[in-house]
Amino acid sequence: MATQTMYEKIWNAHLVHQEDGQPSLIYIDRHLIHEGTSPQAFAGLRAAGRKVRRPDLTFAVMDHSVSTKDRTLPVLDDNARAQFEALWRNCRETGVRLFDMHSRNQGIVHIIGPELGLTQPGLTIVCGDSHTSTHGAFGALAFGIGTSEIEHVLATQTLPQFKSKTMLIHVTGRRPPGVTAKDIILAIIRKIGVAGGTGHVIEYAGEGITDLSMEGRMTVCNMSIEAGARAGMIAPDDTTYAWMEGRPFVPRGKDFQLAVDYWKTLPSDPGARFDTVVELEISQLAPQVTWGTTPGMVADVTGVVPDPASFTDPVERKAAERALQYMALEPGTRIIDISIDRVFIGSCTNSRLEDLRMAARVVEGRRVARTVKQALVVPGSRVVKAQAEKEGLDRIFKAAGFEWRDAGCSMCIGMNDDVLPAGERCASTSNRNFEGRQGKGGRTHLVSPIMAAAAAIAGHFVDIRDWGVGQVE
Amino acid sequence: MQPFRRHTGLVAPLDRVNVDTDQMIPKQFCKLLTREGYGKFLFYDWRYLPGEKPNPEFELNQPRYQGASILLTRANFGCGSSREHAPWGVADYGFRVLIAPSFADIFYNNCFKNGLLPITLPDEQVDELFRRTYTHEGYRLTVDLEQQTIADEQGLALTFEIDPFRKYCLLNGLDDIGLTLQHEDKIRAFEEKHPVTPVQYEEVDMWSPERAAD
Numbered sequence: 001m002a003t004q005t006m007y008e009k010i011w012n013a014h015l016v017h018q019e020d021g022q023p024s025l026i027y028i029d030r031h032l033i034h035e036g037t038s039p040q041a042f043a044g045l046r047a048a049g050r051k052v053r054r055p056d057l058t059f060a061v062m063d064h065s066v067s068t069k070d071r072t073l074p075v076l077d078d079n080a081r082a083q084f085e086a087l088w089r090n091c092r093e094t095g096v097r098l099f100d101m102h103s104r105n106q107g108i109v110h111i112i113g114p115e116l117g118l119t120q121p122g123l124t125i126v127c128g129d130s131h132t133s134t135h136g137a138f139g140a141l142a143f144g145i146g147t148s149e150i151e152h153v154l155a156t157q158t159l160p161q162f163k164s165k166t167m168l169i170h171v172t173g174r175r176p177p178g179v180t181a182k183d184i185i186l187a188i189i190r191k192i193g194v195a196g197g198t199g200h201v202i203e204y205a206g207e208g209i210t211d212l213s214m215e216g217r218m219t220v221c222n223m224s225i226e227a228g229a230r231a232g233m234i235a236p237d238d239t240t241y242a243w244m245e246g247r248p249f250v251p252r253g254k255d256f257q258l259a260v261d262y263w264k265t266l267p268s269d270p271g272a273r274f275d276t277v278v279e280l281e282i283s284q285l286a287p288q289v290t291w292g293t294t295p296g297m298v299a300d301v302t303g304v305v306p307d308p309a310s311f312t313d314p315v316e317r318k319a320a321e322r323a324l325q326y327m328a329l330e331p332g333t334r335i336i337d338i339s340i341d342r343v344f345i346g347s348c349t350n351s352r353l354e355d356l357r358m359a360a361r362v363v364e365g366r367r368v369a370r371t372v373k374q375a376l377v378v379p380g381s382r383v384v385k386a387q388a389e390k391e392g393l394d395r396i397f398k399a400a401g402f403e404w405r406d407a408g409c410s411m412c413i414g415m416n417d418d419v420l421p422a423g424e425r426c427a428s429t430s431n432r433n434f435e436g437r438q439g440k441g442g443r444t445h446l447v448s449p450i451m452a453a454a455a456a457i458a459g460h461f462v463d464i465r466d467w468g469v470g471q472v473e
Numbered sequence: 474m475q476p477f478r479r480h481t482g483l484v485a486p487l488d489r490v491n492v493d494t495d496q497m498i499p500k501q502f503c504k505l506l507t508r509e510g511y512g513k514f515l516f517y518d519w520r521y522l523p524g525e526k527p528n529p530e531f532e533l534n535q536p537r538y539q540g541a542s543i544l545l546t547r548a549n550f551g552c553g554s555s556r557e558h559a560p561w562g563v564a565d566y567g568f569r570v571l572i573a574p575s576f577a578d579i580f581y582n583n584c585f586k587n588g589l590l591p592i593t594l595p596d597e598q599v600d601e602l603f604r605r606t607y608t609h610e611g612y613r614l615t616v617d618l619e620q621q622t623i624a625d626e627q628g629l630a631l632t633f634e635i636d637p638f639r640k641y642c643l644l645n646g647l648d649d650i651g652l653t654l655q656h657e658d659k660i661r662a663f664e665e666k667h668p669v670t671p672v673q674y675e676e677v678d679m680w681s682p683e684r685a686a687d
Binding site: 014016017021022023025027029030036037039040043044048050055056057064065077079080082083086091092095097098099100103104105106116118123128129130144145146147148149151152155156157158160162194195198199225226228230248249250251252294315316318319322413414415432434435436437440441 | 488489490491493495496499500501503504505506507508518547548549552553554555556557560575577578579582583586587636637638649650652653654656659660663664667669670671672673674675676677678679680681682685
C-alpha cells in the first residue's frame with residue numbers, strides 16, 4: 001500500500017461518502033461549541049425542524065464573553081447575558097453537555113478539550129473557532145468552522161470537505177534557552193507568511209517539535225491558522241500518551257493500552273509525500289516580538305522595527321506603512337526600546353500551567369514597572385487556575401503586582417470587559433495583533449509568556465536571555 | 474439560500490492586503506444572536522468616526538462607491554477568526570461578489586453558505602481592475618457564474634476558476650444540510666462500525682441530561 005501522511009490516515013478513517021467532483025463527507029467525532037458562534041446555528045436547526053443528531057459527541061462551554069472577575073455577580077452586559085442564556089437553553093433542549101461559567105471545569109474551549117481528555121489522537125474535532133487547530137497537537141484532525149457548518153454538524157455529525165494539501169514543517173536543531181514554542185511558531189509564520197499555509201494542513205515534525213511538552217505543541221498548532229492553515233498536527237508519541245493518561249474521558253487500564261496501540265498507527269509513514277516541505281533551523285533562534293498588525297510582522301528581540309521602504313512588493317510596503325502608522329512606531333526603533341502600557345498573559349495560545357509556571361519564575365521577587373498600568377494573568381481554565389494556586393503561582397503574580405483572574409478568553413478578543421484602551425500598547429501572549437483585536441485602537445505585540453512577564457517588570461521589551469535563563473527553563 | 478447566476482454592479486476598491494474578519498465585524502457585534510442586520514457594522518472601526526459619523530477617509534465611504542455590490546480587494550482577504558458574522562456583514566451591506574488574488578480558507582468557505590461569490594484572479598488582473606476602478610467613475614462589472622466570466626463596459630473580458638460543485642450549489646441556491654441528509658443511510662452505516670461516544674471515567678462538573686434526570 002502507498003505511504004500515507006497522518007492527515008490522510010485520519011481522513012480515510014472518517015470517510016462517510018465520496019463521489020467524483022464533490023466534496024467528501026467526513027464524520028466528526030467531537031463537536032465543541034461556545035456561546036459566541038452557536039446561537040444562530042441552533043436557531044437555524046430549529047427553523048428547519050431538525051434535531052441535534054449526536055448530542056453525546058457535542059460539548060459546550062462558556063468562554064468568549066465570560067467575566068474574568070467575580071462570577072457570582074449578575075452579568076450586566078445584556079448581549080453577553082443573552083448569549084449565555086441561549087447556550088444554556090440550547091443545551092438543555094437538545095441534551096448537549098455544558099460547562100457553564102460556574103463549572104469547576106470551565107475554561108477556554110481549546111484548553112479544556114485536551115484537559116478533559118475529550119481531545120484524543122486520531123479523532124476529527126471541529127469547533128466554531130479558528131483556533132481549533134490547537135487540538136492537532138495530539139495527532140487529531142481539528143479545524144475551525146463557520147456557523148453554517150456548526151449547524152451542519154449539529155444536524156448530520158458530518159461535514160462536506162475538500163481534501164487539503166499537506167505541508168510538512170520540519171523544525172531542526174535544539175531550542176536555545178529563553179526561546180519557547182511561541183517563538184518557534186512566530187518564526188514559522190515569519191518564514192512562510194500569514195497566507196503561507198492557505199489550503200494546507202500542516203504537520204510539524206523534527207526534534208524542535210518533539211522536544212516540546214504537550215503545552216508547547218498546543219501553542220504551535222494553535223497558531224497554524226495565523227499562517228493561513230486550517231489545521232496543524234503533530235504525531236502522537238510517548239509525551240502525548242503520558243500527558244493524556246488518567247484524564248476524565250481517556251480510557252483506562254487495558255483500554256488505554258488498546259488506545260495507545262491504535263494511536264501508534266497514526267504517524268505519517270516514513271517517506272510519505274507532502275505537497276510542500278519547509279525547513280526551520282532553531283538553534284540560533286532569538287525570542288520573537290511582533291511589531292505590526294499581522295502575526296507575520298515579527299522581528300527578533302535584538303532587532304529593530306523595519307523600514308517599509310525595505311519591502312520590495314508595493315502591496316507589502318503599503319501594508320507595513322499602514323501597520324507602523326497604526327502601531328505608532330518609527331522605522332529603526334530597537335525592539336527593546338518599545339515601552340508598554342499593559343501586559344496580558346492568557347488566551348488559548350499561552351495560558352496553560354507550563355506557561356504560568358515559566359512566567360511566574362520570571363516575576364518572582366520582582367515588581368511590575370510603575371509605568372505599566374495593568375498586568376493581567378488569566379488562566380486558560382479553572383483547573384489550570386486551581387493547580388496554579390496549589391503551587392502558589394497566584395501569590396507570586398499578585399506579590400509582583402499582577403492581577404490574578406478567573407478563566408476565559410479575556411483580553412485576547414475583548415468580548416468581556418478586559419479591553420485594551422485605544423492608543424495603549426500591550427505585550428500579549430495571545431495570537432492576533434490585528435488592528436483593534438484587543439480593543440479599538442489598541443496596539444498589540446505578540447510574545448511568549450516569559451517575554452511578556454519580563455516586559456511587565458521592565459516596562460519595555462527585554463531580551464529574556466539577558467536575565468539569566470537558568471531561572472526560566 | 475439566494476441563488477447566484479449573473480450579476481452586474483458597481484465596483485468598490487479596498488486596496489489592503491490581509492483584511493481580517495475582526496476588521497469586518499468587530500468583537501462587540503459578535504454577541505448578537507441573529508444572522509441578519511450586520512451590514513451597518515461592516516468595517517466598523519475603519520468606516521466610522523466617534524458617534525458613528527462616516528469617516529470620509531475610508532474608501533467605501535466615498536460618494537462614488539455608494540451602492541457598490543462588487544468588492545475588489547487584495548490577497549488573503551478574510552484571514553483570522555472563523556466568525557460567519559463577517560460574510561453576513563459583507564452580504565447584508567449589499568455585496569454579492571468579492572474579487573481578490575486569494576482568500577483565507579474559512580472565510581472563503583463561509584461565503585458560499587451565504588450566497589456570496591468570491592472570485593480569485595491573478596495579481597496582474599486584480600491590479601488592472603484596480604486601475605480601471607480608480608480611472609472610471611461608476612466602474613461596473615458583469616459577473617456570469619454559469620459562463621465563469623467577468624466583463625466591463627470597456628471591453629475587458631476575463632474568465633475565472635471555481636470548483637464545479639461549489640458553482641452548482643451557488644447557481645441553485647442549494648441547502649448543504651439537505652444534500653448531506655440524502656446520505657443518511659451511509660452516515661448510519663458509518664456510525665455502526667465507528668463507535669466514538671466518549672466514555673467518562675471520572676466525575677466532572679458538567680451539566681448533562683443524565684445529571685438533570687437525577
